[in-house]
Amino acid sequence: MASYEELQQGVITADEGKVEDLVRQLLAAGNNPLDIIARGLTAGMAIVGQKMKTGEMFIPEVLASAHVMAKGMDILKPLVGDKLSSIYIGKVVFGTVQGDIHNIGKKIVSMLLESGGFVVIDIGVDVPAAKFIEAVKREQPDILALSALLTTTIPRMKEVIQALSSANLRDRVRVMVGGAPVTQSFADSIGADGYAPDAVLALERAKQLLD
């Protein structure tokens, strides 16, 4: 009989056919779709994240696993409807700051955040401070995540944090910053709540910020 462990393995090895089969088998055996997501798909992705952190797996493999997980979700999502939000641990609004058009780092971090149980609202690249403020008001996220890959654009992060303060939103949301030129001391200097040097640590830091 199909098990959650097998489903996790299917996600880790990015075996699309196996994951879809197992999801269907688990459903046929009467398992709750939310359990299949949490104990099978998401749990498998969490292991993938760990393996990336330890250097056993690499970005293309993580992307393949995320793709396969999404295939499984395609089957399950219509069955859970709006109950899906009950398994999310937090909400993140994520964007690359104004003047910066880098997208890939943000995508990888988003994927790992989603695999770790966050719902991620990606508001794109080259995002002006005002648009971050709008999104925080509209989505009311737990975390606002700012990405920048250029030494010339990381000063924009400070402006976003200042804009949050001016809009009286600063204490309503935790701010995480990341990207190649960003350091812990830079994050501290602009008053960010969290920083991580890579995608896996970003997930860990995001979870800590919820506490």
Next chain:
Amino acid sequence: MIIVGELINTSRKPILESVARRDAEYIASIARRQAEAGASYLDVNCSSILDKEAEVMAWLVENIQKAVDIPLCIDTPNPAAMAAGISLARKGRPLANSITGEKDRFAAMLPLLLQYHARVTGLCTDDQGIPETAADRLRVARDLVHRLTDAGIDIDDIYLDPVLTSLSTNNTAGVEVLTAIRLIKEEFPKVHLICGLSNVSYGLPSRKVLNQAFMIQTMAAGMDAYILDPLDRTMMGFLYASQALLGQDQYCRNYLSAYRRGLYNEEQRQQK
């Protein structure tokens, strides 16, 4: 083949530390070693120093030029730092790295290129972002070449960078660049093509193997300038070998001269 030595970059810790203590001798030694290893230009990049970039750029340029006689590649997106570096560059014609198709950056950099009669690296990005396909790259390349030559820049002074992205996040990252190089060369045979190699291997293990393979492939497609570490003997060996194999090295002159100087040959180096 044009080799731009990449080591003088403040994102590298030893360079950052030597800048912090204004250790001109260390900078001079890195400059000399790269020149001796066959660099045609030396890259100077201090854009990680946000607040004093122009001042540090001037200091680096002055001190590098005391040590070597090859021209410099002034590497910054910041027009003020570009002006600081390029105005002091006096060993041959400098290479300004870089201009892009982005409206503001193009407008800020162009007058400097003209004033100092510099060669220029044109990054194939524009206000629409980082190109994904070969066709995107060709479109930005065409636009850059037309705008630069219309402004009076000689096409032979333009070095287009097709913008390498990471293979780890996109299977076609390598092949789109290879196709772009061919398309650009077909349309503009006189334009040069330049790149750094490390982006392509981001997120994968044994990055050097990928970088080396991609240097060989891009060279075969028409790339004629690289921003790399000339002290990397394996890379330099592949560079001289590829150049000779592509029929760009008459009587294998460069390959043999580099061999005699021990630039890539292990036994030769041990005898020294």
